[in-house]
Amino acid sequence: MFGIFKRKSKETPKEETPKVIEEIIEKPSSKIEEIVQEEKITQDVTIQEEVIEETIEEPKNEPEVEKKGFFARALEKTVSNFKSIVPEKKVKIEFDIIEELLIEADMEYEIVEKAMDGLPEFITRAQLRHRLVSLFEHAPTIDDSNIPTPFIELIIGVNGAGKTTTIAKLANMYKKAGKSVVVGAGDTFRAAAIEQLSTWADKLDVPIIKTKQGHDPSAVAYDTISSAVAKNFDHAIIDTAGRLQTQVNLANELKKIVKVCDKAHNGAPHQKIMILDGTQGNTAIAQARAFNEMISIDGIIVTKLDGTAKGGALFSISNQLELPIFYIGIGEKADDLIPFSPDEFVDSLLDGIYQ
Numbered sequence: 001m002f003g004i005f006k007r008k009s010k011e012t013p014k015e016e017t018p019k020v021i022e023e024i025i026e027k028p029s030s031k032i033e034e035i036v037q038e039e040k041i042t043q044d045v046t047i048q049e050e051v052i053e054e055t056i057e058e059p060k061n062e063p064e065v066e067k068k069g070f071f072a073r074a075l076e077k078t079v080s081n082f083k084s085i086v087p088e089k090k091v092k093i094e095f096d097i098i099e100e101l102l103i104e105a106d107m108e109y110e111i112v113e114k115a116m117d118g119l120p121e122f123i124t125r126a127q128l129r130h131r132l133v134s135l136f137e138h139a140p141t142i143d144d145s146n147i148p149t150p151f152i153e154l155i156i157g158v159n160g161a162g163k164t165t166t167i168a169k170l171a172n173m174y175k176k177a178g179k180s181v182v183v184g185a186g187d188t189f190r191a192a193a194i195e196q197l198s199t200w201a202d203k204l205d206v207p208i209i210k211t212k213q214g215h216d217p218s219a220v221a222y223d224t225i226s227s228a229v230a231k232n233f234d235h236a237i238i239d240t241a242g243r244l245q246t247q248v249n250l251a252n253e254l255k256k257i258v259k260v261c262d263k264a265h266n267g268a269p270h271q272k273i274m275i276l277d278g279t280q281g282n283t284a285i286a287q288a289r290a291f292n293e294m295i296s297i298d299g300i301i302v303t304k305l306d307g308t309a310k311g312g313a314l315f316s317i318s319n320q321l322e323l324p325i326f327y328i329g330i331g332e333k334a335d336d337l338i339p340f341s342p343d344e345f346v347d348s349l350l351d352g353i354y355q
């Protein structure tokens, strides 16, 4: 770990001349082919030409929503479920009731036991808060001074988890902080995935590196990084395909992308971020473990927390995987990404049950 997790900077965004650099790579770069052949990084993955019909919704142009209380918004469904167990907020709550609430919120039983071990029969907010916050011991290290340029992030996760949308959200956040960003459409498995990222790139006015469906995603990663280096970009964010983690192909492909990133720029990718669908709750853990074994992950972004009552799964996710949660996704728009804060998260949860 570099300790280079970057939070929203407080700088005011620079005035930028809108410019779209769009590069279409017709063929995987010959450089990549050389590297792969020379080093026998992995067997060539045969990518079936497959067209999956997918509706890409135009990102809506809505005014920016006030972000105050966004953890409360993220936990709205989780907390509203609590009402059936604790109809009225209290100062002290019985041990068994707390246990029930946490399980209801989809916290794994093992973690509930760990968190509540030795707590008294009636538990105060402060007692529970301390235990819950400490479950996020793997909170990200923040060191803004030590961020390599370009800062290269590889985004992984299963189909539908929210990878492409999260890339748009990250790009939007970096741009708003006055940084330059290039995105790479590394999910070459589906044409729709390339189109979806292109639509976002147009909307956000960030350059995109893309190729045709079925082409080598490593080539896209290589060219995205090369472009970021050549043009002195601050950030490069690379998308990947998310077919099922059980496929050996996917593991090989991801390993190859990681190696090629390092060839393109020593030390890249600086962060491998896994995107987990929050509506899956605890079941996302097994998925995450599989990815972590393929290419070790640096941190997690949990999406779709706005649409789930399983907010408690975040405790298990971070604790079981021993990984930090960098951000959470709370909607489909570019601004719907917030840095994860264990304190605020726990407080919003407790607001739903304590006076």
Ligand SMILES: Nc1nc2c(ncn2[C@@H]2O[C@H](COP(=O)(O)OP(=O)(O)O)[C@@H](O)[C@H]2O)c(=O)[nH]1
Residues within 6 Å of the ligand: 157, 158, 159, 160, 161, 162, 163, 164, 165, 166, 196, 242, 275, 303, 304, 305, 306, 307, 328, 329, 330, 331, 332, 336
């Ligand atoms: N409600 C909500 N929807 C999200 C969020 N993140 C992504 N989505 C939606 O989830 C769907 C799949 O996202 P996508 O980025 O295409 O997933 P990918 O296959 O992993 O790239 C899309 O309809 C997104 O708009 C989120 O934080 N909240």
Ligand SMILES: [Mg+2]
Residues within 6 Å of the ligand: 163, 164, 165, 187, 193, 239
């Ligand atoms: Mg995608």
